[in-house]
Amino acid sequence: MKILVLVKQVPDTSEVKFNENGVMIREGLQSILNMFDQFAVEEALRIREKYGGEVSVMTLAPEQAKSALQKCLALGADKAYHISDRAFGGSDTLATSYALSLAIKKVGDFDLIMAGNQATDGDTGHIGPQVAQFLGIPHVSYVEKIENVEGDKVLVKSLLEDGYRMIEVKLPALLACIPPPNFEYSNPSMMGIVKAKNKPYVWLKADDIDGDKSRFGLNGSPTRVMKMYPPPKRSRGEVFTGNYNEAVKKIIDVLKEKKVIS
Amino acid sequence: MLDFTFTEEQEMIRESVRDFAQRKIAPIAMEMEKTKQIPEDVIQGMAELGLIAPTVSTKYGGQGFDAVTAGIIAEELSRADPTGSIPVFYLVQASWGHVFNKYGTEEAKQEILPNVTKGKWFLGIATTESDAGSDVLGTRTTIRKEGDHYIVNGEKMYISGVREAYTRGGGHITIAKQFPDRGAKGMTMFYLPLQQKGIIPTYVDDLGREGISTGGFTIDNVSIPKHYLVGEEGKGFYIVHEGYEYARGLIAVICAAAGLKSLERGEKYLKERKAFGLPLAKFEALQFRLAEHYTKLSFLRLGSYWALWTYDREGQKKATRFEVSKAIAMAKMFASEWSTQAIDEVMQWQGAFGYTRECTDQAAWRAIRSFAWAEGSKEIMRVIVARELLGKEYTAYK
Structure with a gap:
């Protein structure tokens, strides 16, 4: 089975800070592989281990994102595609998805395309579904687990707000993956890191992928970011202690007082 | 360049x-x-x-x-x-x-x-004995050839990882005297598995590094096969120093890292803790100490990597054994001292809390203090550097 995983390098936002204008302070922030994508890569590697095949990874990003792709190779992926060109500068999710879909068509037939459900910086969740739409293949979002692959069908567990559903989807398809709460990501092994440098690493420019260049980069991006700001801080709330019945009674009293319930 | x-x-x-x-x-x-x-x-x-x-x-x-x-x-x-x-x-x-x-x-x-x-x-190393540490030639443990195997007798002390090898399996690369009249050329190295008859372990209660055991073992007529020799007979003295130099280089890096990490904790504390209405970080007396320790440890870190780099260059035939010995000794000479001084300073900043077992830095202090002697004392590091500068004929032990 030929699998392609779409990945993105993101700022490590575990300790993010904003300046007085609400703009994220990027100085000192390290760049890391988007955690949703790492989960997708690790799922892809598990499928390869079980069913055989090859796992490739792809990103559309400036050169410095190479370390994210190298990490994927060190984790065990077989091949990397790095799409990088000034022409893609300022791409929103639509232009990015368009370019990614062109590159995917260009580099080969994949049975399964995977991606993180969203990236921890933009958090849009657009890329996976949009790429699938451009490629004309089915997609499933919020995929927490790939249960089974049989013939040209794959059975996946997709999360819903109040539960989950099991979906069987025909290949080729795109799965946008979300790590389960207990997901413990892997660190690349020393041997994996050493081997990574000898794996195929393919650079792609705008000229290497056929398509309408007016749809690349800023020109192809209808989205405009007007302002970014952190959400207002919320107070901690009141904690009711004591025994269970007393605490519940106090909560009911407060809710009645505030006319939430009558 | x-x-x-x-x-x-x-x-x-x-x-x-x-x-x-x-x-x-x-x-x-x-x-x-x-x-x-x-x-x-x-x-x-x-x-x-x-x-x-x-x-x-x-x-x-x-x-x-x-x-x-x-x-x-x-x-x-x-x-x-x-x-x-x-x-x-x-x-x-x-x-x-x-x-x-x-x-x-x-x-x-x-x-x-x-x-x-x-x-x-x-896999550990066992050279030290109750009466022989840096003075490897003072080793009393003996090894003698008997047919196609060797017989070892003696005792080792202050050895890292005795419990680990005794319970998990494995053993220690050990040095013993094979030819007593040949001095440095009479020492032989070999691998000694600890899980065998004739080995009796003992443990000491170390001041720090408590997650790994320190102890010793008696070796009573233990037979080892000849393929357990590490290097040729009579070459142990030279090989053991090669291993020690590797370990000393790593120790120097470890000391620098522990000290710098402690300073990071200290910096955070200086910014958070207030005295006389000001954060401690505002007081220049403390700023100067922070700057001094940080500078010394940063140079120690660089010097340690330079020493390890020199070690690697020996493997590429670009540095001599003596250049390596000197570089490594220079790196380790002040490693424990500078690092424990920095950690001690961070403990001081924290006042009474720094003197409790809740304080992370005191554990680091106890651990790093051991490297003033472990794998070659700081005094021996000075002897090595002076020997390389003045020549062997000026060594005190000749």
Whole structure:
């Protein structure tokens, strides 16, 4: 089975800070592989281990994102595609998805395309579904687990707000993956890191992928970011202690007082 | 031209080890002071990542890493474990794994090293005795050839990882006197498995590094096969110093890392804690101390990597054995002292809390203090540097 995983390098936002204008302070922030994508890569590697095949990874990003792709190779992926060109500068999710879909068509037939459900910086969740739409293949979002692959069908567990559903989807398809709460990501092994440098690493420019260049980069991006700001801080709330019945009674009293319930 | 950058691959190694160490080791590090052992899942995690004896060649399950790369791993483990237990567990096996890989017999390497790199067995070093430490020629343990095997008698003391090798499996590269009248050329090195008849372990209650045992063992008429020899008969004295130099280089990195990490904790504290209405960080007396310790430890860190780099250059025939000895001795000479001084300062900033066992820095102080003598005392480091500057004829022991 030929699998392609779409990945993105993101700022490590575990300790993010904003300046007085609400703009994220990027100085000192390290760049890391988007955690949703790492989960997708690790799922892809598990499928390869079980069913055989090859796992490739792809990103559309400036050169410095190479370390994210190298990490994927060190984790065990077989091949990397790095799409990088000034022409893609300022791409929103639509232009990015368009370019990614062109590159995917260009580099080969994949049975399964995977991606993180969203990236921890933009958090849009657009890329996976949009790429699938451009490629004309089915997609499933919020995929927490790939249960089974049989013939040209794959059975996946997709999360819903109040539960989950099991979906069987025909290949080729795109799965946008979300790590389960207990997901413990892997660190690349020393041997994996050493081997990574000898794996195929393919650079792609705008000229290497056929398509309408007016749809690349800023020109192809209808989205405009007007302002970014952190959400207002919320107070901690009141904690009711004591025994269970007393605490519940106090909560009911407060809710009645505030006319939430009558 | 000078170039102080690590390779892209080494940076990836650092990132992976740092992430692992901060997630899996840092949160449990202080617990090891009570449990007196390294958790099994940490050992297995290290083995899966390839962090146990990575200096061993890939043929025997290692990574074939050079000394600088081994130093990067040591640095990250030291930053994560203030108790020094895992750094010791690491450095001993990395250094002596390197020696075994270089001088061990093919049969012994195939039998032993894969078990070490998989985290099943422990590989240590046993040279010290009650009356012989840095003075290796004072060794009383004897080895004699008998047919196709050797018989060993004696006692070793203040050895790291005795319980680990005795309970998990594995053993220690050991030095003994084979030809008493030949001086340095009469010493022989060999691998001694601890799980066997004739070995009786004993343990000491160390001041620090409590997650890994220190102890000794008596060796009573123990027979070892000839393929357990590490190097040729009579070459032990020279080989043991090669191993010690590797370990000393790693120790220097470990000391710098522990001190710098302690200063990071100290910086945070200075900004948070107020006295007389001001954060402690505002007081210049403390600023100066921070700047001085940071500068000394940063130079120590650079010097340590330079020494390990020199070690690697010997393997490329670009540096002599003596240049390596001097560089390594220079790196280790002040390592423990400067690091413990910095940690001591951070403890002082924290006042009474710094004197409690709740304080992380006191554990680091106790661990790093051991490196003033471990794998060669700071006094011996001075002897080595002076010897290389003045010539052997001026050594006091000749």
